[in-house]
Amino acid sequence: MKGCAFFVATLLFSSVFLSCVKYESVIQGKVTYIAYYDDMEYVAKGAILQKVKIQDTNETIISGVLSDSLGHFVFDYVTAGDWIIKATLITEDAVYEGTSAIIHTSGEDEKDIKMVLVFKEMITNE
Numbered sequence: 001m002k003g004c005a006f007f008v009a010t011l012l013f014s015s016v017f018l019s020c021v022k023y024e025s026v027i028q029g030k031v032t033y034i035a036y037y038d039d040m041e042y043v044a045k046g047a048i049l050q051k052v053k054i055q056d057t058n059e060t061i062i063s064g065v066l067s068d069s070l071g072h073f074v075f076d077y078v079t080a081g082d083w084i085i086k087a088t089l090i091t092e093d094a095v096y097e098g099t100s101a102i103i104h105t106s107g108e109d110e111k112d113i114k115m116v117l118v119f120k121e122m123i124t125n126e
Contacts (some may be wrong), residue, residue, distance in 0.1 A: 025105035027113065051075045073075045084099055084100050096120060
């Protein structure tokens, strides 16, 4: 009887454990921008990146990170689902923005993306 109870308890624990949302995916990559003044591509160090959950037609910002001095960024512990990354870089005189394509994660994978930001507007000091 003890063996049967142990088996049932193990089966219940396994089914609960396996039904949990997996959150081991990683979305990482590099972000650059095309400068408005010379059309050259530069590393977007210090860009603000937001991880946005896409569900039906709704977008929900889940977290944000800054790119490092080489333009690299990492979002750890991403759950399964559909995501986009939105990025903004503010330089001395301009704002650059970009949005990734939809990124589908399984909860157990690693996604590498490259984002290229484009000029949005000038910053004036008035």
